[in-house]
Amino acid sequence: MEKVHITTSRILTYGTVLSLLLIVLALIEMLLLHTSIETYSSVDILPILNGLFSMNPTDTLYSALLVIIFTPVASLIYLSLLFLVTKDIPMIIFSFTVLCIILSAVIIGLGS
Amino acid sequence: MITAFALVFTGFCVGFLSALLGIGGGALIIPVMVIVFGYPIHTAIATSLIVIVATSSSAASVNVLKGLVNVRLGIYLEMITAAGAVAGGLISTNLPEKPLMLSFSVFLLIMAFLFYKGTRAKDVMEYQLKDTSGIFRTKFYDTQKKDYITYKAKNIPYTTLLSGFAGLISGSMGLGGGIFKVPAMNAISKLPMKAATATSNFMIGMTASAGALIYFKSGYVQPLPSGMMVIGVVFGSNISARTIGKIKDATIKNIFLIFIVFVAIQMLIRSLGK
Numbered sequence: 221m222e223k224v225h226i227t228t229s230r231i232l233t234y235g236t237v238l239s240l241l242l243i244v245l246a247l248i249e250m251l252l253l254h255t256s257i258e259t260y261s262s263v264d265i266l267p268i269l270n271g272l273f274s275m276n277p278t279d280t281l282y283s284a285l286l287v288i289i290f291t292p293v294a295s296l297i298y299l300s301l302l303f304l305v306t307k308d309i310p311m312i313i314f315s316f317t318v319l320c321i322i323l324s325a326v327i328i329g330l331g332s
Numbered sequence: 333m334i335t336a337f338a339l340v341f342t343g344f345c346v347g348f349l350s351a352l353l354g355i356g357g358g359a360l361i362i363p364v365m366v367i368v369f370g371y372p373i374h375t376a377i378a379t380s381l382i383v384i385v386a387t388s389s390s391a392a393s394v395n396v397l398k399g400l401v402n403v404r405l406g407i408y409l410e411m412i413t414a415a416g417a418v419a420g421g422l423i424s425t426n427l428p429e430k431p432l433m434l435s436f437s438v439f440l441l442i443m444a445f446l447f448y449k450g451t452r453a454k455d456v457m458e459y460q461l462k463d464t465s466g467i468f469r470t471k472f473y474d475t476q477k478k479d480y481i482t483y484k485a486k487n488i489p490y491t492t493l494l495s496g497f498a499g500l501i502s503g504s505m506g507l508g509g510g511i512f513k514v515p516a517m518n519a520i521s522k523l524p525m526k527a528a529t530a531t532s533n534f535m536i537g538m539t540a541s542a543g544a545l546i547y548f549k550s551g552y553v554q555p556l557p558s559g560m561m562v563i564g565v566v567f568g569s570n571i572s573a574r575t576i577g578k579i580k581d582a583t584i585k586n587i588f589l590i591f592i593v594f595v596a597i598q599m600l601i602r603s604l605g606k
Contacts, residue, residue, distance in 0.1 A: 262551045
């Protein structure tokens with residue numbers, strides 16, 4: 221088994237498990253605090269993370285979704301850095317191009 | 333409470349099928365969210381994108397470890413798919429929806445027919461043994477055949493073109509694009525079906541994460557239904573990824589063909605509707 225496969229698999233597993241744990245935590249908070257989950261009309265990442273630490277079930281649930289969204293990006297960042305270290309030139313070009321495209325899509329989307 | 337359990341169960345079924353076929357599952361989730369649960373279309377698309385990412389991460393965590401994912405080929409094709417998805421997202425607003433859907437549904441039906449004929453006519457592994465050309469060489473252990481399968485990706489320019497097209501459709505219609513990538517990798521690049529679905533699954537999460545973040549920031553994500561679906565999807569796709577090795581390639585191909593025809597008919601009905 222190649223190390224690259226083990227580490228990539230671990231990143232994806234940890235991201236998925238962390239997201240699931242946060243969803244369960246949000247549901248427990250909701251039941252204990254007798255509050256309902258709201259839907260925000262616009263979402264900013266920093267206030268969500270602040271809400272996570274102040275036991276706000278809505279923010280905890282949004283944080284869980286944020287973790288799952290960033291999980292494949294995290295594995296791509298790891299693979300890009302690995303290709304960089306091993307000086308695998310074609311794969312460096314491919315992986316960083318994908319990262320740039322994802323980043324540009326996010327910038328275009330957030331700007332619209 | 334009943335709705336919450338129904339969402340978890342729907343997520344489980346979608347996750348299982350999506351991980352098995354290497355698709356995102358958008359074609360299944362969006363109609364169910366809108367028609368069955370009554371959510372607005374934008375909420376359905378936002379939930380669908382998050383569910384696609386969750387399916388991909390959960391299934392890929394198992395498939396990468398098994399060596400089923402051709403990581404290098406996946407990243408190479410993702411470069412083209414992601415570019416196509418951005419282009420699709422940008423041009424979709426300027427194109428009339430119904431003629432676009434009609435042409436896609438006809439294209440899908442033709443593709444289903446070619447996929448059916450192509451895979452029956454020539455066995456992928458026989459082709460791999462005869463023709464030693466190709467790139468992105470790798471191997472995996474097939475638990476069904478109880479042997480290591482070594483293969484190379486053939487005819488890369490054609491698969492690259494189809495992946496770009498998959499991205500274009502993904503960006504313009506909110507689909508995962510696996511419906512084009514899997515047949516392209518299997519029938520054109522001659523990847524074993526399990527490797528094709530696993531590699532497609534790995535790629536889909538990256539494409540969907542960018543779209544999901546945009547919808548997330550715009551406030552279209554309803555956290556509770558999305559969270560419930562994610563719970564179901566993670567378990568469904570994880571179980572599916574652990575089962576895939578025991579299922580015959582031919583069975584996966586047949587289920588995939590049924591799915592292509594289902595999506596094509598769904599698009600055809602939408603394009604001919606009022």
